[in-house]
Amino acid sequence: MPADAARLRRALAEQISEKARTTDPAWLAAVEAVPREVFLGTDFYRPSGSTWEPVNRSRVGEDEWLRLAYSDTTWVTQVDGIDAGDATGPLAGRPTSSSTLPSLVVRTLEVAEIQNGHKVLEVGTGTGYSTAILCHRLGDANVTSIEYDPRLAETAADRLNSIGYSPTLVTGDGLQGYSEGGEYDAVVATCAVRHIPRPWLWQIRDGGSITTTLSGWMLASGLIRLTVDDSGTATGRFTGDTVSYMLARPHERPPRPVFHRLPGRARPSRVDPALLEEWTGHFVAQLAAPSAEFWISGDTDVVLADVATGSQAWTETDRDGWTVHQHGPLRLWDQVEEALVTWQRVGAPDQSAFGMTATDETQTVWLHDPDGPNWSLPA
Structure with missing residues (x-):
């Protein structure tokens, strides 16, 4: 039977409703409506041993392409800045952009507790798929998305416009936010950060939220939603989800040093x-x-x-x-x-036992409560 995109979207939404523990039907309706294949374009990478193998739409055929597009899988679209369409063969390197698995997109938005009428800043437009999901739910006027990579930003804009979405799209450093669009009800990051950027704290309304994955140079990761109070202090607890996003490029690791067993x-x-x-x-x-x-x-x-x-x-x-x-x-x-x-x-609890407090001056992650054991972040 030839692949049917609408049927595959419905099946994906059903899968996500179980996998992502989704309780808000509006996000599932968005998954059913947004054509993910548009945002994959004609090429992506898939893992092949220690390398990334480019996959081309015309070579695999339209039916297989649609099945891949509607699998709940992250498809890497760029490795070390090289788009999949420009690769001449398998590449070894670090992924630098991807189409995140849809269940993680939905789970992140669910954690953010976004409601109809909210004004949202998305940090990391990427392919534009998650931006389209937001637009379907909130309307274009309530969505601002910022992308660091100019080429990715241009491609995402073309794809969003091609299916009728026109949010505010910005090319720049998402860690600086976008003050012209503030104040926001929520900042949602589709990249990971080593610490909460201060501009995010400044651009959120009192009682608004920041949802992001906190990561670092060891590539450990934790999903968290922080609420910002009227003093500009953000606090929240990690969800315990075992999920991760790529580090924001300004927070990326330096080149790994060559390891020698030095005397010590x-x-x-x-x-x-x-x-x-x-x-x-x-x-x-x-x-x-x-x-x-x-x-x-x-x-x-x-x-x-x-x-x-x-x-x-x-x-x-x-x-x-x-x-x-x-x-x-x-x-x-x-x-x-x-x-x-x-x-x-204290019993080696999972990540949901940890929380975080972020201010202009300090950022700490704590265990059980703010007065418990804590560690300062490299803010």
């Missing part, structure tokens, strides 16, 4: 390095060492490396447990270990 101090570790491979353990480690990158390397368990200072830590497992080696002015494992021990001491 060795000692037994008090915690299992495998904790860094758990969702919340990874997040806690990032809070403790926000300027460090993390990866697995060869026969080591984990590697932490700080670009600014050259500090590093690496662990290895033997029959007696775990040994950590540390080099440089920062004792990275000491920082991470102390945070993990603190987290374990």
